Amino acid sequence: MTYRATWMADQGMDNRHQASMAKLYGANMANRVVDRVLQIHAGMGYTKDLPIERWYREMRLFRIFDGTDEIQPHIIART
Numbered sequence: 001m002t003y004r005a006t007w008m009a010d011q012g013m014d015n016r017h018q019a020s021m022a023k024l025y026g027a028n029m030a031n032r033v034v035d036r037v038l039q040i041h042a043g044m045g046y047t048k049d050l051p052i053e054r055w056y057r058e059m060r061l062f063r064i065f066d067g068t069d070e071i072q073p074h075i076i077a078r079t
């Protein structure tokens with residue numbers, strides 16, 4: 001999805017629909033993955049001894065900036 005959206009941008013095409021889908025799906029998948037990683041490492045994953053808790057916080061932001069999870073479906077539906 002990301003490659004398609006970026007390829008369309010390279011071609012000068014309107015990629016708002018594809019970019020929005022890639023952003024929504026990618027942000028949610030990244031959050032699922034980092035949540036799983038933290039769960040696997042459990043208590044250690046939650047501490048600052050490992051970088052996982054930072055990834056967890058940073059990935060969470062992807063569901064907020066550049067269009068929240070709630071706003072992206074509006075863009076996808078509109079386009």
Ligand SMILES: Cc1cc2nc3c(=O)[nH]c(=O)nc-3n(C[C@H](O)[C@H](O)[C@H](O)COP(=O)(O)OP(=O)(O)OC[C@H]3O[C@@H](n4cnc5c(N)ncnc54)[C@H](O)[C@@H]3O)c2cc1C
Binds near residue numbers: 065066067070
């Ligand atoms: C660390 C950080 C860095 C940032 N960097 C930038 C930056 O570089 N450039 C920039 O421009 N902005 C930046 N932002 C701002 C970011 O884009 C906004 O936080 C984001 O757009 C959400 O706006 P808001 O926080 O005002 O939430 P609000 O708009 O108040 O939304 C609150 C909640 O209501 C939901 N909501 C709002 N409207 C609707 C609707 N119509 N239908 C359904 N649900 C709705 C939202 O999805 C959200 O869950 C940054 C934010 C953070 C936290």
